[in-house]
Amino acid sequence: MLKKHKKIPRSFYDRPTLEVARDVLGKELVFHSKARKLSAKIVEVEAYIGERDPACHAHRGKTKRNAPLFGKPGFSYVYLIYGMYFCFNLVTEEEGSPAALLIRAGHPGQGIETMHGNSPNKKASQLLNGPGKFCRSFGIDMKQNCLDLTSDTIYLEDRFVEVEEIVASTRIGIREGRDLRWRFFDRNSDSVSQK
DNA sequence: TGAATGATGCGCT
DNA sequence: GCGCATCATTCAT
Numbered sequence: 001m002l003k004k005h006k007k008i009p010r011s012f013y014d015r016p017t018l019e020v021a022r023d024v025l026g027k028e029l030v031f032h033s034k035a036r037k038l039s040a041k042i043v044e045v046e047a048y049i050g051e052r053d054p055a056c057h058a059h060r061g062k063t064k065r066n067a068p069l070f071g072k073p074g075f076s077y078v079y080l081i082y083g084m085y086f087c088f089n090l091v092t093e094e095e096g097s098p099a100a101l102l103i104r105a106g107h108p109g110q111g112i113e114t115m116h117g118n119s120p121n122k123k124a125s126q127l128l129n130g131p132g133k134f135c136r137s138f139g140i141d142m143k144q145n146c147l148d149l150t151s152d153t154i155y156l157e158d159r160f161v162e163v164e165e166i167v168a169s170t171r172i173g174i175r176e177g178r179d180l181r182w183r184f185f186d187r188n189s190d191s192v193s194q195k
Numbered sequence: 196t197g198a199a200t201g202a203t204g205c206g207c208t
Numbered sequence: 209g210c211g212c213a214t215c216a217t218t219c220a221t
Contacts, residue, residue: 046213055213065206083203085214102213132214173213194215 008156013073013149017047017092017099021184024090024101026163027156028109033139036114040106040128040138041161044185044192046171048089049099055177058098068146069098076154078135078145085132088140090149090156104172104183105129107191114139130193164188 008027013020030039048056057066057079068077068091077089077100089100106128108115115127115137127137135141147154165187170178172193185192 048213057213060207063206079213080204081212082214083205083212085203087213089213104213130214136215171213175212 005157005159007150008158010072010074010150012156013090013092014094015092017049017101018182020090020092021045021047021101021182022166024156025166025184025186026159026161028159028161029103029106029154030110030157031138031140031144031154032152033114036111038111038114038138039109039157040134041109041159042103042106042156043189044103044105044183046102046104046184047099047182048102049093049182051098053177053180055171055174056098056100062098066098069100071095071146074149076144076147076149078140078142080142081132086135086141087131088135088138088144102131103134104131105185105189105191105193106134107189108137125190129191 024042027042028039051058058069062070072095073092075091077091078086081087088103091100093099108124108127118139119127119137128134149155163186167187168181169183170181171183
């Protein structure tokens with residue numbers, strides 16, 4: 001059987017985070033959830049890099065919560081924010097070097113009916129246009145923390161999509177580190193987050 | 196159309 | 209207790 005798409009290997013994540021950030025736009029995130037296959041094209045990410053980045057969860061050292069950031073690249077890092085929303089991250093850079101990419105927005109691919117079920121009364125372009133909404137529509141919670149992104153459950157696929165215009169801007173929703181332009185998105189997507 | 200606010204839980208200064 | 213890598217709703221303009 002011909003394999004149309006290529007699962008992205010760990011070496012992809014084992015690089016400087018800002019490089020991975022630009023390369024990850026246009027890639028397809030695939031998630032096998034309870035016999036259903038969900039996928040989305042990544043159109044917006046933010047980089048959180050190292051203990052010296054005041055907005056990175058690793059800023060105050062390693063704790064039980066942020067431990068995945070310090071682990072091997074190519075794993076997931078999920079956390080609860082504001083008591084009700086989850087945020088999904090891809091861990092980058094070598095073990096012991098805490099860094100990650102927050103998935104802020106995606107364009108729905110397979111399983112869009114399931115996403116609509118998880119987030120009722122939404123247009124397709126509003127299902128994944130924000131980190132909290134992305135997780136809600138995908139059904140991601142703490143069970144998806146620390147998963148191997150080279151496993152068969154959840155992984156990135158290269159569909160060889162060209163992303164014409166990548167824009168870098170400041171990160172959103174943080175108090176410190178707003179001078180850094182570590183948010184990257186696809187200007188031509190209608191699914192990037194608001195504001 | 197934009198600003199203000201409430202929901203809600205967990206880890207930490 | 210406080211402060212969050214958020215979102216939906218309400219209220220003002």
